[in-house]
Amino acid sequence: MKLLLDTHVFLWYISADQQLPIAFRDAIRDPANEVYLSVASVWEAVIKYALGKLPLPETPAVYLPQQREAHRIMTLPIEESALTHLAALAPLHRDPFDRILIAQSLQHRLTLVTMDDAIRAYSIALLPAQ
Numbered sequence: 001m002k003l004l005l006d007t008h009v010f011l012w013y014i015s016a017d018q019q020l021p022i023a024f025r026d027a028i029r030d031p032a033n034e035v036y037l038s039v040a041s042v043w044e045a046v047i048k049y050a051l052g053k054l055p056l057p058e059t060p061a062v063y064l065p066q067q068r069e070a071h072r073i074m075t076l077p078i079e080e081s082a083l084t085h086l087a088a089l090a091p092l093h094r095d096p097f098d099r100i101l102i103a104q105s106l107q108h109r110l111t112l113v114t115m116d117d118a119i120r121a122y123s124i125a126l127l128p129a130q
Helices: 007-014 024-028 039-049 060-070 082-088 096-106
Strands: 001-004 034-038 074-076 111-112
Touching: 001 007, 001 024, 001 096, 007 024, 007 034, 007 060, 024 111, 034 039, 034 060, 039 060, 039 074, 039 096, 082 096, 096 111
Parallel strands: 001 034, 001 111, 034 074
Antiparallel strands: none
16 A cells, blocks of 8 residues: 555654554554655645744754654655646645645545545545544
8 A cells, every 4th residue: 555644644653642543553664555755744844843833853854854764754746747636626625735645645546644634525545543
C-alpha cells in the first residue's frame, strides 16, 4: 500500500503521541508499505513553528528531514499536475495544506492517513483508524 501522511499523523508518529491510532502506527511501520510525507506538510509545519504554534526540539529545517529519514518516510514533491486535481475539488474543506494533500492522493493514487473529519468528506482512499 502507498500511504500519504497528514501533517498531524507524521508529527504524532515521530513523537510517539498516544493520539496516533495503533492501526496507523502499524501501517506506517509495515515495511511492505511505501510511506510519503508531502512537501506541503513540511511547509505547514515550518509556518506553524514560525508562528509559535508548533514546538519542536530543533528547527523544522533540521528536525523534520531528520525524522522523515530516520523513519524511512519518503518525501513527496508538489508537482504542477496536482493542481488539476486541486482545481476539481469540491469546497468541502478550506485548509489549503489539506486540499493539496487530497489532490496529491488523487494524483498518485495514495491512501491518505488522517484523523481530519473534513478530509474524510472527500471520496478518496483513506486508511481506517481501526
